[in-house]
Amino acid sequence: MRDVVIAGIGQTPVAEHWEISLRELAFQAMEAALDDAAGLRPSALYVGNMLSASLSHQAHLGTLLADFAGFTSIEAAAIEAAGASGAMALRIGAMAVASGQVDAVMVLGVEKLSDQVTGEVEAALAMGTDTDYEAEQGMTGTAQAAMLAQRYLHEFEVPEHALGGFPLTAHANGANNPNAMFQRAVKPEAYAKAGMVSAPLNMFDIAPNADGAAAVLLTRPDLLPPKFAHPLVEITGSSAVTDTLALHDRPDPLAFNAARLSIERACADAGIMPGDADFFELFDAFSIYTALSMEAAGFAERGKGWELAQNGFIQLDGEMPIATLGGLKARGFPGGAAGVYQTVEAALQLRGQAGKGQIAGAKTALVQSLGGPASTAVTHVLTRLDEKS
């Protein structure tokens, strides 16, 4: 990727926002990003959203949100790739800026998952599976993850509670994030006693559905004044990869091949190795996804990803910190907005603005979002601009 920088970032707290509508939530994040970008105006808006048509009975989100934000006459559209919607909107926005067609793009992720009751939300989320052959059998996203975990524990003889270190790390980090849904550390004993949701996954293995909006304003660095209000973060690598939509259509469901390929391609694009990154914002919608994503990225051998939850590797002062501001698990899972939240959090780290969760001297970030069980994988490499040679 060439010459695309993040000039502004914004986010709302992730929560059950009963009192705020979809459009108001979206506008709060966009307004924050505009303020942060010192008045830069977008000429296009790309919206990452997964379920507004079914849960809010609202399609045509690009135009609605451009209209509501007062971006008169600009280009706008919504992008859908299940849980990777926000990350895909970021990639489309970055490509639009890199192409020269658009000078400044607002990339917005927004999702409202708490307006409907659980059964309706589960049914809507299950539309991201193969509806005819998965959802119709009663499959849900959680059940897919649970079956992967069951097989993983069986195939690799993993000790009981071994995946628990991932959510415990996420919750410890979420304590440093004022926008996180959960800002309290969780004790190992609480994990061990937690109620089963979809065996072998308990409530702490599963990121909570919530509402939220996050935004980043992209532009080319030569369009900004030389003395800018804050450090700039450059998008140096980008890749999106698909796998089979249905989990059962893969010869080896425990291999997150799209996650592996998108890491390889984004890193090649940026000219780095995955291990060169200072931290990894991965898609911890389920604890098993963290193990499989770490294996796919090459940080652990196949079947050994769970060990990284035991040895400090993923903690803030470890070799490859993950979920540095709580991840999906503690910050919360706002559907198609997740990828933009991950990007905003990575930008805060690279700008040195992550508060108590700051990783000292962070210069390069890996950010990955998944749609379904890595049926879509979108990876970006972000680099602090003044550190780039």
Added chain:
Amino acid sequence: MDIPRHWRLKKQRYALMGEVCGHCDAKLFPPRDICPECGEEAKTLFQFSGRGEVYSHTTVYDPPQGYESQAPYTLAMVKLEEGPLVTAQLTDLGEQEAEIGMPVEMVTRLLRSATDERGLLVYGYKFRPAVAG
């Protein structure tokens, strides 16, 4: 209502009708028109035996809309003896616990209840523990 969508899937739902690739003999379920093994066209119908074993399983306590009356239910990925994996519920388990490797066979059962008085009752394949012999 989705009547045409469910009607189109009747061969798959009631008879596990998939395809066999005429080029590399791979057996495919669900049917897809390009063989994932060799990349050639695959359009010859093939009926699966309905026998297989459990590849993985879970129990769903928070069901999606339309599945409430069945919850908690056991969902599995079943490895069919001809090769493919298929997602389906396990049924008729009685006192038996689902286990990876358990031999199972296809049966036809109610998949989904009507969500309103004009809704559809959807029937299709589930798998039960294989009857001995």
